[in-house]
Amino acid sequence: MAGIMSLTLGNGPLAKPPRGSLNFDLGAAAPAHVLYLHEVPQRIRGRFAGQTVVDTRRAMLLHETGLLPQWYVPLEDVRQDLIERTDHTTHCPFKGDASYWTLRVGDRVAGNTIWGYENPKPECPPLAGLVAFYFDRLDAWFEEDEPVLGHPRDPFHRVDVRRTSRHVVVRAGGQTVADSRRALALFETGLPTRYYLPASDVRMAALRSSTTTTVCPYKGVATYHDVCVGDTVYPDAAWSYHEPLAEARAVGGLLSFLGEGIEVTVDGEPG
Template identity: 55%
Template sequence: MTLTIGTGPFGDQSTGTFNFEVTAPRNHPLYLEDSPRRVRVVFAGETVADSRSVKLLHEKNHLPVYYFPEEDVRRDLLEETDHTTHCPFKGDASYWSVKVGDRVAENAVWGYPEPLDSAPPLKGLVAFYWKAMDAWFEEEEEVFVHPRDPYHRVDVLESSRRVKVSVSGEVLAETDRPKVLFETGLPPRYYIPPEDVRREALRPSEKETRCPYKGVASYYSVEAGGELLEDIVWYYPEPIPAVAGIVDHLCFFNEKVDLEVDGERQKKPRTQWS
C-alpha cells in the first residue's frame, strides 16, 4: 500500500530485489520527505493547522503521517499535557490537547522535541491523530482516513474482458464492459455497470466506508443461494475526480464471490479492502 507496508519496497511482503544491501533498512525504515501539497486540519470549525511546508513520514508497518512545522500550527488552540510516550526509533514524544470552546481533543497532537540521532529531523515538527480531528484537506479537497501516499497509485481502465460473478452457482452479474480499477497493493477490482447486475438480488445496506483515494462508498447485501451475504457489493455515488469513471458502477468483493474473467476462475485474494 505504501513504501513501507505490505508489498511496498520496504514492506514485510516485498517480493522485489535491490542491487544493494537492505537488511538493516528493512528492519524498521523511516523516511521523511517534503510534500508539495497545502494541508489543513480543522477542529470545531477552526483551522488548527495550515501548511504549505508539511512533511510526510513513512514508517514500516504504519500509514504515512503528516508532520507540520510548529509555526504553521495554531499554538493558541493547544494545551500541553503531561502525557509522554517512547518510540525506540524516534525518541520521547510530548503531547498537546486541542481545545476550541467547549470541545477538547485530548493528547491529539505529538512531537519529538529531542528526536534520536538515528531518526529523521523531526525536531520542530508536530503531528495530529487523524481521527481526533473533524476534517482534513489537501489543497481544497477533503481527504478521508489518512494522507494520500504519493507512491500509491489508482488507475481506472475501460475493458472488454468478460466478467461473471456468481454465488453458489447463481449468476449475479455478467458484463463485457467493466471498469477495471488497479490499485497499489490490492487485487484488480471489476466495477460493473448497474444494468449488467441482477438488481433484484441486491438488498440495501446502511454500511458506509471511506477511502482516501476513491471517496465515500455505499454498500449492498446480496440474497443468493438461500442466504443473505452482507455488504459484499459497494459503489461510489460521488467518487473523487481522479476515479470518476467508476461512478455508480457496482463492485463485488473478489474474496466473497466466485469471479470469472474471460472464462477463467479467479483465485480469491486474502485482502478484503475495498
C-alpha cells in the first residue's frame, strides 16, 4: 500500500497530533501550522513533452503541516522559454500570495502548473525566488538519474525489511488463506508493520488478479489481487511489489494483505 508519511503529516513529530513524547510542550512551543525548509543535496530534474524543463542542484524541500513535502527550486533553473506567467493567484495564510506560470512545450500545455511566493510573509521560510511544480503534471522526475515516483521523497522517511520467524496467519471471512513462519516484516516510518509472505505459504487459488496499481515513492509500484473465498470477493486485499525500489527490494514478489474482512494475526495477536 502506498505510504503517506512525513515530518508534518500523518503521525510524524511535527504533525497534529504528533507521535511519541518530548521533554517539552511542542504544542506550546511551535505554531499550529509548521513550515520547515531545508536544502536538497541531490540534483533534481523534471521532464515534460520530451524536454527537461527544470534542472537544478539548488532545490529546497518544504515540509508543511498536513501536506506532503514539496520541492521548491530557483526560478532561474526553470527553462524560461517554456513558461508563461498567468494572471492566476492564490492566497495561503501561512506563506502569502502565490503567482503562477503555465508550462508550454509545442502543442502540450500544462496550465498554472508552477507557482511561487515572490513576496512571502515575513514569518515564512525564505521562499522568494523559488517556485514549485504540481508533481503529477510533469511526465517524469529524477533525483540524480533515478526516477522519483508519486511525490518528492522525504529524507526523514525510511523503510526497513527484516526476516522474522513469527507465525503470520491471514484469514478472509474466517477462512485461512495464508499461513507462514517465513514472512518478512516491513517497517515504514509512521505506518503499521506489514508482513510479506512467500507465495508458497499462500493459497494462490484464492487470489484473482486485479487491475489496481498504486505508487509509493519508497517501495515502488504495487499490483493487487482480489481474495476470493466461496462466493465472497475481498477486492484488492492482497498486493505485491514485483520490481520494488532499493529499500524494499527484499519483499519483491512476496504478498501482503489488508482490507475489510481480512484478518492478519501475528503469533495469535492482531497484526
